[in-house]
Amino acid sequence: MPKAAEKVIEMKDVSNKSIERNWGNFGFDHNYPLVSRSSEMKDIFALIKKIAKSNATVLIHGETGTGKELIAGLIQFISTRSTKPFVKVNCAALPENLLESELFGHEKGAFTGAFQRRKGKFEEADGGTIFLDEIGDMHLTTQSKILRVLQDQEFSRVGGNQVIQVNVRVIAATNKDLIREIDVGNFRSDLYYRINVVNIQLPPLRNRREDIPLIAEFFRRKFSQELRKDVPGFHPETMDLLIHHNWPGNIRELRNMIERAVLLEEERKPIMPQDLAMPGRDYFAAGGKDRRKQSSTIMSLSTLKLADVEKEVILKALKMTNWVQKDAAKLLSISARVLNYKISIYKIKHPNWRKYSS
Ligand SMILES: Nc1ncnc2c1ncn2[C@@H]1O[C@H](COP(=O)(O)OP(=O)(O)OP(=O)(O)O)[C@@H](O)[C@H]1O
Numbered sequence: 182m183p184k185a186a187e188k189v190i191e192m193k194d195v196s197n198k199s200i201e202r203n204w205g206n207f208g209f210d211h212n213y214p215l216v217s218r219s220s221e222m223k224d225i226f227a228l229i230k231k232i233a234k235s236n237a238t239v240l241i242h243g244e245t246g247t248g249k250e251l252i253a254g255l256i257q258f259i260s261t262r263s264t265k266p267f268v269k270v271n272c273a274a275l276p277e278n279l280l281e282s283e284l285f286g287h288e289k290g291a292f293t294g295a296f297q298r299r300k301g302k303f304e305e306a307d308g309g310t311i312f313l314d315e316i317g318d319m320h321l322t323t324q325s326k327i328l329r330v331l332q333d334q335e336f337s338r339v340g341g342n343q344v345i346q347v348n349v350r351v352i353a354a355t356n357k358d359l360i361r362e363i364d365v366g367n368f369r370s371d372l373y374y375r376i377n378v379v380n381i382q383l384p385p386l387r388n389r390r391e392d393i394p395l396i397a398e399f400f401r402r403k404f405s406q407e408l409r410k411d412v413p414g415f416h417p418e419t420m421d422l423l424i425h426h427n428w429p430g431n432i433r434e435l436r437n438m439i440e441r442a443v444l445l446e447e448e449r450k451p452i453m454p455q456d457l458a459m460p461g462r463d464y465f466a467a468g469g470k471d472r473r474k475q476s477s478t479i480m481s482l483s484t485l486k487l488a489d490v491e492k493e494v495i496l497k498a499l500k501m502t503n504w505v506q507k508d509a510a511k512l513l514s515i516s517a518r519v520l521n522y523k524i525s526i527y528k529i530k531h532p533n534w535r536k537y538s539s
């Protein structure tokens with residue numbers, strides 16, 4: 182088993198083929214827009230596969246932008262409820278009185294402004310899944326009502342007496358530490374134990390750095406297609422920065438950064454470090470400055486050897502073009518035959534080129 186650091190280095194040059202093979206989500210549907218190959222996520226996928234078809238309640242915990250909603254959607258996507266509604270409720274967005282009517286619906290005249298009967302999210306989700314996002318921010322009164330639905334699968338609309346029965350699978354998510362919330366009296370422990378049947382802890386991106394090149398490449402392709410822009414790849418230094426960045430906003434931050442870079446990048450040029458708009462501190466913390474120093478030493482007069490410079494440039498071009506010699510030759514404005522000759526002179530090797538690795 183390679184060590185984590187080695188795996189990251191391996192991943193620096195993700196070839197197209199390896200991406201296609203690996204963003205198959207460990208056997209999940211290729212149409213679902215979620216990619217990963219880290220061992221941390223692999224364990225989570227294995228768990229999801231086991232529980233998706235059951236009706237077990239799932240609690241997803243993770244920092245902002247780690248993919249909680251995407252994972253909730255995936256569970257629904259591969260469950261037997263996939264053709265039924267997936268209804269999302271953001272428990273933090275609504276004041277308590279509105280949230281209750283949102284969840285359970287209301288009868289006509291239940292409160293001022295309730296001009297007609299309205300179905301709630303639980304009714305809408307009947308047969309499918311309800312996703313209770315930010316459940317850690319739900320008011321205590323609403324928590325007890327949710328608990329009742331979870332126990333009995335029944336409830337009444339606000340202002341009504343009729344008991345409504347539903348068949349709904351519940352997936353809840355939060356970025357709060359619910360045990361701590363229980364300790365300070367903000368969260369009911371009985372509700373916690375009721376929803377915590379299956380617990381999924383999504384690791385932050387900085388703890389699964391092998392995923393960074395893969396997800397970055399996924400978004401480069403997505404936004405290149407959407408924006409109809411030919412942005413061929415990442416400069417190797419850019420990829421190094423991405424891999425070493427701390428990602429406080431996790432995958433959402435990575436996604437936004439790549440979208441912006443594709444938008445701003447000149448056509449037919451790889452994404453350069455300066456296109457990343459990383460805060461300066463992070464850029465230097467990520468080693469950007471050091472690396473620039475290192476690569477410029479090769480240009481300093483005391484060590485300047487034309488052959489070294491040429492080899493360095495060829496290597497960079499090859500990395501930028503995913504080691505496709507034809508493309509690298511084009512980038513260097515030389516013929517493929519000349520490049521091939523220089524590759525043999527400098528004894529440059531890559532596993533993709535079996536016939537050259539003597
Ligand atoms: N493994 C992944 N592959 C591809 N895209 C991903 C992956 N994980 C997350 N994303 C994308 O990252 C963004 C954030 O994901 P999501 O909204 O699911 O995070 P979240 O944990 O719910 O965040 P928040 O706590 O802020 O609500 C979305 O655009 C989502 O599609």
Ligand SMILES: [Mg+2]
Pocket residue numbers: 249250314
């Ligand atoms: Mg979310």
